[in-house]
Amino acid sequence: MSFAQVLAQPSALRIGRAGRIALWAVQIALAGMFLLAGGSKLLGATAMVAMFDAIGIGQWFRYVTGLVEVAAGLALLVPPFAVFGALALVGTMAAAVAVHLFIIGGSPVVPAILLLGSAAVVWTRRHQLVGDRRAVRP
Numbered sequence: 001m002s003f004a005q006v007l008a009q010p011s012a013l014r015i016g017r018a019g020r021i022a023l024w025a026v027q028i029a030l031a032g033m034f035l036l037a038g039g040s041k042l043l044g045a046t047a048m049v050a051m052f053d054a055i056g057i058g059q060w061f062r063y064v065t066g067l068v069e070v071a072a073g074l075a076l077l078v079p080p081f082a083v084f085g086a087l088a089l090v091g092t093m094a095a096a097v098a099v100h101l102f103i104i105g106g107s108p109v110v111p112a113i114l115l116l117g118s119a120a121v122v123w124t125r126r127h128q129l130v131g132d133r134r135a136v137r138p
Helices: 003-008 017-043 046-055 059-075 079-104 109-124
Strands: none
Touching: 017 046, 017 059, 017 079, 017 109, 046 059, 046 079, 059 079, 079 109
8 A cells, every 4th residue: 555545545544632633732842942953043143143154054054944944843833734733844854964964964853753653753743644533422
């Protein structure tokens, strides 16, 4: 079965109360981290300016990344938009891992953990991507 077929399956995703609480805990933690990280990029924290200088694309990229992180962090807190915020963060964190590995060096562990958390939210809320609002059942 292909990935597209798995996403399009009409079968219900059953998560209990503990699963919902865990999903919200992950989303709130991710939102907090990305709101802080994106805010520091937008406010021009010295470490962020230096990191984006090392990347070499320009400071405009710091602003774009900060806006994506803040917008996606806010989206994680709004149930209908959470999956889309998490999707944006999956792409952003995949790029961050690559940048740490191939351009600026340093440990890619933090972006990798944030990538896994964002991917978990996308996977759990994947029913929202195909518009099946009935798919999540308690």
